[in-house]
Amino acid sequence: MRLAVTGRDGQVVRSLLEAGPAAGVEVIAIGRPVLDLERPETIAPALAAARPDVVVNAAAYTAVDQAEAEPDRAHLINATAAGAVAAAARALGCPVIQISTDYVFDGTKAAPYGEDDPVGPAGVYGASKLAGERAVAAASPDHAILRTAWVFAPFGKNFVRTMLHLGETRDEVRVVADQQGCPTYAPDIAAAIIAVARNLKARPDDAALRGVFHMTGSGETTWAGFAEAIFAGAAALGRRPVRVVPIPAREYPTPARRPANSRLDCGRLARVHGVRLPAWPDALQRCLARLCAPV
Template sequence: MTLRIAVTGWTGQVVCAMLERVPVGVEVIALRRPDLDLAVPKTVAPALRSARPDVIVNTAAYTAVDQAESEPELAMRVNGEAAGEAARAAAALGIPMIQLSTDYVFDGTLDRPYREDDATGPISAYGASKLAGERAVAAATGNHAILRTAWIYSPFGKNFVKTMLRLAETRDEVGVVADQAGCPTSALDIADAIFTVARNLTARADDADLRGVFHMSAAGEAVWADVAEAIFAERERHGGAPVRVRRIATADYPTPARRPANSRLDCSKLALAHEVRLPEWQSSLRPCVARLLEDQAKDQR
């Protein structure tokens, strides 16, 4: 029997990755505006009901981290209220809900990777809105898996990898923050993991260990400057000119929103419960860079 997954959004990195990686026996129904508009939470439940899904995956979000500082109400409506509406729809349909969340629910002050039971304390409007979404989902249904991830990149949308490759076209040196630690995570790997979690939730409806909050990022760790160096090294391997990374402090690159200095996530709970382990970050980054470079070359022909 086909597993029907309704996913919020259409152009987001994870939605695009899910649509590209749909496994056999799964159908992904991507819901988009105007039928489903997270900025108008009352549209959420009717759109989800009409999709007749077996699982709801809420990946769409207000992701403009800096802009959220000047639009906190909109961020809260999209990331908080609408997530709750989706969870209430899941509860009414009697199906599981997967909520994609973020490392930004933490303040980043710990000296080790964060575990699921560590105290939250967002330091940005975006982080606060995503934490509100987690709480709204948990309040609406116990049949949920909240997946916190970090530093998402992919061949789709806007992300750090694309930014670095764009800058490399016109610069031979780029300043990159070297005092924020985390782990770049491929949206394609996230998509594969979501499909596994969705299957587990539907196959084992009474297994409480499969439900709750889980951390899900690539294996290993890095600072942003490390990631930039890996991107430029792969670009050079494909014939690009060398680009140097100048390691800078967060204070040297001020932004409206504060970022956690430590975004490292302990993902052992996800591995134990769902048998999901994402690859080392370097192994997924390299093919993404190669793919983007190939796309660039095609566009220039």
């Protein structure tokens, strides 16, 4: 199976490139300037040249706060271009997998969100990603939209690497404690994408495999709880101890409002695709083993 993936440097793309050989999957990462989501006219020719079996749209505008100042750019990349990727995949006779986000919800629900819960983005980033979901669905019926959250990896910009960097020079770190979510390891996302892609390719007429699915690490925590687990795991691997000071979100204001509840119910993905991501504490240990390995 050959996967054509938009982007080159993102956490999910890099994880797919790592996972591909062992899974017997050829992963072709296509980024700028050959495929530029800000130039939608580049999308179809770039994907056609890759001759994929399945297309994965993993590239996106993910600067949540900056999106508040750049709504047109966010929508161009996350919505218009996402629709163009799906249209190109349909023209090639390929399923398309679109990576989306918990930010399509407003975060006010008391329980984990299901796929059929009402959407209501609280900011530009979430609105642009929701518009992207709708553009993909309109452009191709042969799609799987995978919403994920709190992504981390041994590479790229993410919460785990930020905490470890802060811990190099600080004895304590203040972290928001009233936002809940499900940390999700990018290599686990890559394995899930490959499994979903195989299902879509093997059963082209199975409508149940298409649509929206939630895909996060198993279990839940707060940002402060996540930070405590990071520092405890790092200390066990020889890093200096760091204390976490829990704070309310109001003490860490940001241009874009974060959902208080980012938890996603991933039962549909398990029932339909047979995919369940590992528990986030186990995934964190695998990540820390790479980040904190002796030089």
